[in-house]
Amino acid sequence: MLLVVAVARLQQQQQQQQQQQYVCPPAAQSQHRNSTYPSIAATATVATGIATAMYYYYSDDGSDGNNDNNDENQSSGWIAWIRSLFVPATVLARAAAAAPNEEDQPSNVKYQVNVETKPSSADESDADDNNDDDDKTLSGTRPTVALVDESPTMFFLKLLLPDLFLLAIAVAASFGSAICNVRIPLLLGDLANLVSRSAADGDLTSVSIADLQLPALRLISIYTLQAGFTFIYITLLSLVGERLAERLRLRLFNSLLRQDVAFFDAHRTGEVLTRLTADVQDFKSSFKMIISTGLRSGTQFVGSVVALLTISSRLTTVLVIIIPAIVGAGAIFGSVLRRLSRLAQSQVAIAAATAEEALGNIRTVRAFAMEDREEAVFTREVDRSRSLNVILGAGIGVFQAVSNLAINGIVLAVLYVGGTFVVNREITAGNLTSFLVATQSIQRSLSQLSILFGAVVRGMSAGARVHEYIRLQPTIPVRGGISLDNVVGDIEFRNVSFRYPTRPEQLVLDQLNLRVKPGTVLALCGASGGGKSTIAALLERFYDPVLGQVLLDGFDIRTLDPSWLRGELIGYINQEPVLFAGSIRDNIRYGRPNATDAEIEYAALQANADGFIRNFPNGYDTIVGERGVTVSGGQRQRIAIARQGSNFDGTKSTFAILKDPKILILDEATSALDAQSEKLVQEALDRLMKGRTVVVIAHRLSTIQRADCIGVVYGGRIVELGRHQELMARKGLYSELVQRQMQKESDAKSH
Numbered sequence: 001m002l003l004v005v006a007v008a009r010l011q012q013q014q015q016q017q018q019q020q021q022y023v024c025p026p027a028a029q030s031q032h033r034n035s036t037y038p039s040i041a042a043t044a045t046v047a048t049g050i051a052t053a054m055y056y057y058y059s060d061d062g063s064d065g066n067n068d069n070n071d072e073n074q075s076s077g078w079i080a081w082i083r084s085l086f087v088p089a090t091v092l093a094r095a096a097a098a099a100p101n102e103e104d105q106p107s108n109v110k111y112q113v114n115v116e117t118k119p120s121s122a123d124e125s126d127a128d129d130n131n132d133d134d135d136k137t138l139s140g141t142r143p144t145v146a147l148v149d150e151s152p153t154m155f156f157l158k159l160l161l162p163d164l165f166l167l168a169i170a171v172a173a174s175f176g177s178a179i180c181n182v183r184i185p186l187l188l189g190d191l192a193n194l195v196s197r198s199a200a201d202g203d204l205t206s207v208s209i210a211d212l213q214l215p216a217l218r219l220i221s222i223y224t225l226q227a228g229f230t231f232i233y234i235t236l237l238s239l240v241g242e243r244l245a246e247r248l249r250l251r252l253f254n255s256l257l258r259q260d261v262a263f264f265d266a267h268r269t270g271e272v273l274t275r276l277t278a279d280v281q282d283f284k285s286s287f288k289m290i291i292s293t294g295l296r297s298g299t300q301f302v303g304s305v306v307a308l309l310t311i312s313s314r315l316t317t318v319l320v321i322i323i324p325a326i327v328g329a330g331a332i333f334g335s336v337l338r339r340l341s342r343l344a345q346s347q348v349a350i351a352a353a354t355a356e357e358a359l360g361n362i363r364t365v366r367a368f369a370m371e372d373r374e375e376a377v378f379t380r381e382v383d384r385s386r387s388l389n390v391i392l393g394a395g396i397g398v399f400q401a402v403s404n405l406a407i408n409g410i411v412l413a414v415l416y417v418g419g420t421f422v423v424n425r426e427i428t429a430g431n432l433t434s435f436l437v438a439t440q441s442i443q444r445s446l447s448q449l450s451i452l453f454g455a456v457v458r459g460m461s462a463g464a465r466v467h468e469y470i471r472l473q474p475t476i477p478v479r480g481g482i483s484l485d486n487v488v489g490d491i492e493f494r495n496v497s498f499r500y501p502t503r504p505e506q507l508v509l510d511q512l513n514l515r516v517k518p519g520t521v522l523a524l525c526g527a528s529g530g531g532k533s534t535i536a537a538l539l540e541r542f543y544d545p546v547l548g549q550v551l552l553d554g555f556d557i558r559t560l561d562p563s564w565l566r567g568e569l570i571g572y573i574n575q576e577p578v579l580f581a582g583s584i585r586d587n588i589r590y591g592r593p594n595a596t597d598a599e600i601e602y603a604a605l606q607a608n609a610d611g612f613i614r615n616f617p618n619g620y621d622t623i624v625g626e627r628g629v630t631v632s633g634g635q636r637q638r639i640a641i642a643r644q645g646s647n648f649d650g651t652k653s654t655f656a657i658l659k660d661p662k663i664l665i666l667d668e669a670t671s672a673l674d675a676q677s678e679k680l681v682q683e684a685l686d687r688l689m690k691g692r693t694v695v696v697i698a699h700r701l702s703t704i705q706r707a708d709c710i711g712v713v714y715g716g717r718i719v720e721l722g723r724h725q726e727l728m729a730r731k732g733l734y735s736e737l738v739q740r741q742m743q744k745e746s747d748a749k750s751h
């Protein structure tokens, strides 16, 4: 019996010790937990016919807003066709993560917003046995992707909805223009028949001007009507296209702003920006082309075929044999060019990325005197790009030359066979003219439809790429969840294990336990790569743990509103605070857009920043440049500190407008500074830290000796925890780190 009681007591003591071990500073426990001529008489007519046909071949009614219609553009149309057939096939890797457990919550909930997260498999298991983490294996914890179940077609139809009426008018006008195009060759044939009749009679006066007036008037009317339709559909299509692109860009940007931090770990900024710019542009152009060229060319094609059959079914048979063969050969050659072009395009992108990297990091390039090397790398990539594009250009040249030969061959074939029919009086010269014009109309329609085909493919893939990002749901929503009142700033990491989604094979935090009591300062130190910054990232909820919980005042932070958590509760100053390209004033005001100038200046004063800011010629209106490059590191940090708070003295009295976080995370905040700047920054930080729970991540151990508690992070765990003196007395890893650093400092001094 005594033995049983003794074992039970021993187990109880061990449990208490384990809990005490990760409390900082060591003391009481938290109460909460959770969670595209024949007859000589007719020669003049045929000449007129050829001229008309050639006119039609080399011109167009206009347009689809994409300017693919005159001689020059005819050739650029072919190029556009070939180019348009490129289908960049990009399939993206995904990222994502976990979601909250819902359990009992303490009662200081201020308000609640709907939580949008979807539980992942990892979370489901986590929810089942919240604290039984010991039983869990850490395999299979790679985050799943959360997607909105909506097809791209459905999405784009919905996006078009506000402009449906305008689009309907544009479609009707485009259709009207196409009908006019089908009518024009027939009216031209009527006119030609009149002229040929007079020529055939050998009496050029047999046809009076009055006889010519009616068909001429009809032609003028239809030309005018067509011009009107063209104006309407191009203008409206342009309007609808631009509005659609705008909505698409806004939706995409909105979605990107809300993606998980893990998404940005996995995707290059350049790639994301391409979707926002080039892909939206491609989608818009293709959309406009489908409506204009598609509808016009389709209607023209069908109308012209009917016209051909009406004029001469035998002559039409000749075309039916020739045209498909030519189109087929063109398609095969086109696919080869397409592949070549895709290669050339990606090479251009590689060259651009090389330049972007070098120019974006110009300071590093300059510092290492690597200009020549970067030039050599860029030259190599540009050379490859040139070679591929020269081959592509030659291919396009061959394609276009053969195309022109084929098209001219068709004209000759129709003239020859048609001429025979005219000599045999099977058809009239006017009919032959109409036939030629309609043939050209068919050719033009077919070539535009093939361009359109490429554009459709390209537009669809661009649209799909854009939609892919839009339908991606962040696993950590930006808003949603509860906000608390009267937060005291009690932080607890309970059995937290973590892997970065981009590197799931590496366990970064391994069942880490840590408790920071309200109003105290915890300093985290330890070897590089141990997991210190990761602890801060989890506290900011940039990521969710794969196992375990991060608790704030007893609430699992997955149940809290992330926007409230980051915007109000936690202040985060990292080693390289990033400023926006605006003025100093706007940067300090960033957290609270409604702060007055007086409040901003007070905050700057408290952050030891007012002095240097006033020394700038433009004072608070000084522009800090991209990412804040025109101010020094120490100045940048003090601006970042001023951005964090105004009630530096712990009172909320006069200036409580700027951000006033209850919890502060200082990630290497003073590590990049000289002694004088560090002193100024440290003073500002000391003021800012008053009355808050602070987690400091530092390498220089001398700066953290006064911390209420020091935690040594190693291999994703807290291996030592306590006050400076205690840890020194323990003669463990901390004392070793301190001694090594002292040695380094004295070595540096003696040199």
Ligand SMILES: Nc1ncnc2c1ncn2[C@@H]1O[C@H](COP(=O)(O)OP(=O)(O)OP(=O)(O)O)[C@@H](O)[C@H]1O
Binding pocket: 265, 500, 502, 503, 508, 527, 528, 529, 530, 531, 532, 533, 534, 535, 713
């Ligand atoms: N975004 C990320 N994606 C993948 N792995 C990451 C990411 N950030 C950090 N890591 C890895 O996680 C581990 C812990 O990194 P962390 O930045 O937390 O360490 P640290 O202790 O703060 O190091 P240091 O003192 O050098 O800043 C490292 O191995 C690092 O390579």
